[in-house]
Amino acid sequence: MHRYLRTLVLLSASLGALHAAPARPNILYILCDDIRTAAVGAYGSAHVKTPHIDRLAAEGVRFANAFCTTSLCSPSRASLFTGLYAHKHGVRDNFTELPASLPQWPARLRDSGYATAYVGKWHMGEDNDAPRPGFDWFVTHKGQGKYFDTEWNLNGQKREVIPGYYTTVVTDLALDWLKKQTPAKPWVMALGHKAPHSFYTPEPKYAKTFDSVRIPYPATAFQLDDKPAWMKQRINTWHGIYGPLFEWRKKFPDARPEAVVDFENMVRGYWGTILSVDDSVGRLRAYLEQTGQLDNTVIVFLGDNGLLEGEHGMVDKRTAHEPSIRIPLIVRSPALARGRVVTKQVLTCDLAPSLLELAGAPPLGKIDGASWVKLARTGSDPAWRSAWFYEYNYEKQFPYTPNVRALRTDRWKYIRYPHGDGSPDRHLAELYDLSADPDETRNLAALPQHAATVAELRAMLAKTIAAAGLTPETDKMPLDAGIGTELPDAKIR
Numbered sequence: 001m002h003r004y005l006r007t008l009v010l011l012s013a014s015l016g017a018l019h020a021a022p023a024r025p026n027i028l029y030i031l032c033d034d035i036r037t038a039a040v041g042a043y044g045s046a047h048v049k050t051p052h053i054d055r056l057a058a059e060g061v062r063f064a065n066a067f068c069t070t071s072l073c074s075p076s077r078a079s080l081f082t083g084l085y086a087h088k089h090g091v092r093d094n095f096t097e098l099p100a101s102l103p104q105w106p107a108r109l110r111d112s113g114y115a116t117a118y119v120g121k122w123h124m125g126e127d128n129d130a131p132r133p134g135f136d137w138f139v140t141h142k143g144q145g146k147y148f149d150t151e152w153n154l155n156g157q158k159r160e161v162i163p164g165y166y167t168t169v170v171t172d173l174a175l176d177w178l179k180k181q182t183p184a185k186p187w188v189m190a191l192g193h194k195a196p197h198s199f200y201t202p203e204p205k206y207a208k209t210f211d212s213v214r215i216p217y218p219a220t221a222f223q224l225d226d227k228p229a230w231m232k233q234r235i236n237t238w239h240g241i242y243g244p245l246f247e248w249r250k251k252f253p254d255a256r257p258e259a260v261v262d263f264e265n266m267v268r269g270y271w272g273t274i275l276s277v278d279d280s281v282g283r284l285r286a287y288l289e290q291t292g293q294l295d296n297t298v299i300v301f302l303g304d305n306g307l308l309e310g311e312h313g314m315v316d317k318r319t320a321h322e323p324s325i326r327i328p329l330i331v332r333s334p335a336l337a338r339g340r341v342v343t344k345q346v347l348t349c350d351l352a353p354s355l356l357e358l359a360g361a362p363p364l365g366k367i368d369g370a371s372w373v374k375l376a377r378t379g380s381d382p383a384w385r386s387a388w389f390y391e392y393n394y395e396k397q398f399p400y401t402p403n404v405r406a407l408r409t410d411r412w413k414y415i416r417y418p419h420g421d422g423s424p425d426r427h428l429a430e431l432y433d434l435s436a437d438p439d440e441t442r443n444l445a446a447l448p449q450h451a452a453t454v455a456e457l458r459a460m461l462a463k464t465i466a467a468a469g470l471t472p473e474t475d476k477m478p479l480d481a482g483i484g485t486e487l488p489d490a491k492i493r
């Protein structure tokens with residue numbers, strides 16, 4: 001009798017919970033490629049006006065300190081899908097396919113009854129435009145795609161060049177699929193923009209928007225004396241400010257002050273591509289509003305990695321410096337707060353568990369990330385991390401960044417450059433007090449008064465790496481063969 005009653009109580013409790021549970025939200029995931037926070041209005045850009053993105057932040061949650069754990073396209077995209085660091089998911093460079101065997105949030109939502117689609121730049125597996133597992137509808141292209149007239153593979157059914165500007169076309173493709181969805185099933189639309197990735201070609205209507213804006217090299221480009229020597233070596237290369245600047249400079253290296261005009265043109269092009277992304281966000285939001293779905297949809301706007309735009313004499317990404325590792329992350333959801341700014345450090349690997357929690361779906365299992373839903377809902381989570389580690393492995397195809405292992409705490413950043421064979425580090429380390437010096441202008445690593453902090457952070461870095469399951473033996477990386485002066489292969493630029 002007792003048992004019977006207990007079953008009845010449990011049954012009615014779960015029926016009550018079912019009745020009270022809100023409908024599962026749709027998820028609109030908008031991923032930009034290489035967007036730096038400094039080029040988004042909501043993050044303080046003085047020049048790039050992004051009213052639609054800013055509106056998502058005003059109506060939702062903006063993460064002021066969101067980071068990628070590896071600042072490189074494919075590894076970071078794989079972390080966003082799996083909740084794992086690059087050393088665990090294995091996508092260490094831009095030529096490796098995401099292993100289908102790894103649990104991923106879109107597939108988990110599909111298994112939970114969601115209709116799922118991916119439309120746009122995938123970029124895990126350079127030459128493969130075939131549909132990937134976990135999606136009912138999959139539209140992508142090979143490699144980087146082109147800003148104009150990309151050839152698309154439409155769900156493995158046919159390949160077709162769709163004329164027009166990439167950002168507009170990919171938005172059209174996303175809307176086409178959204179219009180086919182019915183209220184019977186919640187949906188996931190993952191939209192992968194090409195923009196604002198190099199080579200920066202704005203939509204014609206935005207090609208001249210920033211012509212009157214003067215864009216000097218950042219002051220930090222000329223403050224390299226206390227930095228490791230590789231940074232001065234990089235300045236003339238493919239990834240330095242005196243280099244070809246993604247073909248905006250024809251004759252290089254060029255250290256003449258007047259050659260800053262090439263840098264200005266490059267940045268103007270980059271900014272222009274973001275204006276079209278903002279238009280796309282506006283179109284998608286308007287569609288959700290018109291169809292009554294806005295308040296039952298989680299909209300996530302984010303980037304896969306940051307971008308250096310002249311800071312420390314560098315362009316591109318890969319390093320552990322702030323502009324390279326910071327990503328925009330804005331989440332609009334009726335289940336979360338409105339107009340909240342979260343300052344705790346969140347990571348790319350936190351996205352998968354967070355989206356699954358918002359959708360009420362089962363978690364992925366043992367992963368590196370943690371759900372920030374409580375943080376975003378209440379503004380605090382006493383258990384939240386105060387430190388994490390960054391990893392990047394030297395690429396022989398792009399020999400402009402050493403092996404990097406770095407620790408970022410709420411206050412400090414310590415960066416070391418392992419040689420790769422266990423011998424002493426190849427380069428001087430870096431230490432920054434981010435609370436006093438957020439732009440990382442003064443490297444404190446070699447100063448005697450900071451020796452104890454260096455020792456403490458170096459030990460903490462080793463401990464954090466060990467906690468992620470790595471040992472000095474299993475934390476494999478290539479041998480750092482130094483900064484190269486050659487250009488990368490034209491096919492992989």
Ligand SMILES: [Ca+2]
Pocket residue numbers: 033034072073074304305
């Ligand atoms: Ca990227």
